[in-house]
Amino acid sequence: MKLLRRGAEAELYETDFEGKPSLLKKRVSKSYRCKELDNEIRASRTGLESRLLGNARSLGVKTPQVYKLDKEDKEIVMELIPGERVKDVLNEKNFGNICKRIGQDIAKLHSYEIVHGDLTTSNILLHNEELFFIDFGLGSHSKKIEDKAVDLLVFKKTFEATHADLMPKGWEKIIEGYEVKMGQKGKDVVKHIERIEKRARYH
Numbered sequence: 001m002k003l004l005r006r007g008a009e010a011e012l013y014e015t016d017f018e019g020k021p022s023l024l025k026k027r028v029s030k031s032y033r034c035k036e037l038d039n040e041i042r043a044s045r046t047g048l049e050s051r052l053l054g055n056a057r058s059l060g061v062k063t064p065q066v067y068k069l070d071k072e073d074k075e076i077v078m079e080l081i082p083g084e085r086v087k088d089v090l091n092e093k094n095f096g097n098i099c100k101r102i103g104q105d106i107a108k109l110h111s112y113e114i115v116h117g118d119l120t121t122s123n124i125l126l127h128n129e130e131l132f133f134i135d136f137g138l139g140s141h142s143k144k145i146e147d148k149a150v151d152l153l154v155f156k157k158t159f160e161a162t163h164a165d166l167m168p169k170g171w172e173k174i175i176e177g178y179e180v181k182m183g184q185k186g187k188d189v190v191k192h193i194e195r196i197e198k199r200a201r202y203h
């Protein structure tokens with residue numbers, strides 16, 4: 001197995017599953033957490049990630065197909081997407097189209113009450129002009145507007161930091177896609193983001 005990347009909480013290996021090019025995501029233990037809690041957290045995030053990858057996929061948001069889940073070893077084997085991270089390819093020329101589609105996909109997730117929990121342009125891959133969402137280990141199911149607004153607000157913060165050159169126009173495209181896809185509910189979430197931002201400014 002070839003180590004592809006070491007993420008904040010996992011090691012990612014390139015491997016093979018029944019002859020298919022695959023990716024193994026292994027959540028490694030964190031020595032600063034007590035052993036029992038650490039085991040519990042890694043097992044639950046691994047299970048959650050696998051479930052949400054499947055849920056998102058079934059409602060038409062592209063994600064890597066999960067081939068194998070092993071909660072004991074805290075591992076998921078999934079389809080390897082041979083693309084690039086949106087973070088590495090987003091630019092002045094392509095941002096309009098990509099950002100709008102990102103917004104539409106987030107709207108699809110939110111319409112089905114799925115909150116991603118860690119939206120960043122390194123957790124969205126681009127392959128053959130298609131977007132794939134990954135890294136659902138901090139996700140949840142929620143009906144609350146607040147949770148959806150926070151999901152977007154966290155994304156906005158990382159987007160501003162990573163793609164300062166595309167602000168505010170890139171973010172505006174994401175919101176445009178989101179509102180178009182989600183209708184009035186989407187507008188309510190966006191209004192709520194503004195309320196949270198105001199609240200933060202006055203504190």
Ligand SMILES: Nc1ncnc2c1ncn2[C@@H]1O[C@H](COP(=O)(O)OP(=O)(O)OP(=O)(O)O)[C@@H](O)[C@H]1O
Nearest residue numbers: 005007008009010012023064079080081122134135
């Ligand atoms: N199915 C996949 N196909 C191709 N590349 C992938 C796949 N899953 C993850 N990667 C690559 O590995 C990186 C880290 O994966 P992931 O975000 O799931 O782990 P993480 O530990 O949460 O990492 P980070 O802390 O960087 O978010 C991704 O940014 C991507 O480059």
Ligand SMILES: [Mg+2]
Nearest residue numbers: 007122123135
């Ligand atoms: Mg990630």
